[in-house]
Amino acid sequence: MKARRIAVLGAGIMGSSAALLLARRGHQVDLFDAAAEPFSAASRWNEGKIHLGFIYSADPSLQTARRVLPGGLAFRPLLENLIGCRIGDCTTPTDDLFLCHRHSVVDADAMHGYLQAVAALVRQHPDAGQYLADASACRVERLTARELAAVTDSPDILAGFRVPERSVATNWVADRYVEALAAEPRIARHLGVHIASVARDDAVRSGESWHVESSHGRHGRYDYIINALWNGRMAVDATAGLPPAGKWSNRYRLSLFARTTTAVAAPSAIIATGPFGDIKNYNGRDFYLSWYPSGLMMDSSLVSPPEPPVLDEAAVREKTHSIFQRLTELLPQVGDIRQHIEQVSLRGGWVFAAGQGQLSDPRSTLHRRSDYGITAKGSFISVDTGKYAHAPLLAHALVEDFGL
Missing domain, CATH: 3.50.50.60 (FAD/NAD(P)-binding domain)
Structure with missing residues (x-):
């Protein structure tokens, strides 16, 4: 060559x-x-979710799921070859919880049906065994009322699902x-x-x-x-x-990256589907926390969007408080993270996506x-x-x- x-x-x-x-x-x-x-x-400051397609329940055609699935399944072996080491230590150790919000653009039953359909796609794929955790027997479980109550007491969460999708700690990668x-x-x-x-x-x-x-x-x-x-x-x-x-959207988003003084038993969870938030628990002490309305700094359809505003210390404190507060209202374990904080930073970057609209609108092409x-x-x-x-x-x- x-x-x-x-x-x-x-x-x-x-x-x-x-x-x-x-x-x-x-x-x-x-x-x-x-x-x-x-x-x-x-690329450093994101949740590191290695998508198999589960989050796109507002696309019931499964077109998005089929498109993203090969990249998610191939991620681990290809990445390990690129960086020359195993990535098990930076992978979330448990499956995600998908929590259906009262104002989700997809209702709980439709979400359950979609998640089951994606799980079938994963099981049928020849590379399912090479995901971050072996997904060849991929199944989605709906939480019982007792299981859901152990996660959240919020009336805004109508249902929960255990979904075999995981994330990597992007700082480590x-x-x-x-x-x-x-x-x-x-x-x-x-x-x-x-x-x-x-x-x-x-x-x-x-x-x-x-x-x-x-x-x-x-x-x-x-x-x-x-x-x-x-x-x-x-x-x-x-x-x-x-x-x-x-059409396209350039969004500048900020999230929290936190480390605690002691291990905290908080789940990796996604509030779905719409402009909500999520939490990633990488190892019991390192966490990613986001609340979309609090972290969204700019949404532009310009080819060259303007520079995002620089936050002063007061604005950083306000956004940090807002993200913690909104997540704690839905997931009480986030309060434990905040109580045991050793360090926390508000970081992020630009997110580009084909499509436009608001995530609160089921017709938005961003879904x-x-x-x-x-x-x-x-x-x-x-x-x-x-x-x-x-x-x-x-x-x-x-x-x-x-x-x-």
């Missing part, structure tokens, strides 16, 4: 996965990111990626660099060549450019001749997340990751589809 010079834009999980695969295949990779370090935004990138001699990191545009080199007569324009000047020539930016991807695509299509993947203009390749869990499989698809 001929070695290529390739620019990868974005050093989150998608760009870093592609960069590692390409470098290990003998290519020279220039990895660009606006932050001072890789994995500084949403991010640190392993950063180590792998630093150890790869064929990857040159260009950090603190804002990408403005890309363009073909017209002077090159044989083959196709590109250069990158950034806040630091011109970079290149490159045989390929892979645009894996999370924020600003569409604006760069347009400079390569890939104009934006359809359907099957429209993502790879597009190209010659040797300029753009990747809409869709979800964190999809990145390793998309990176493999990219290098295979383009013969890299």
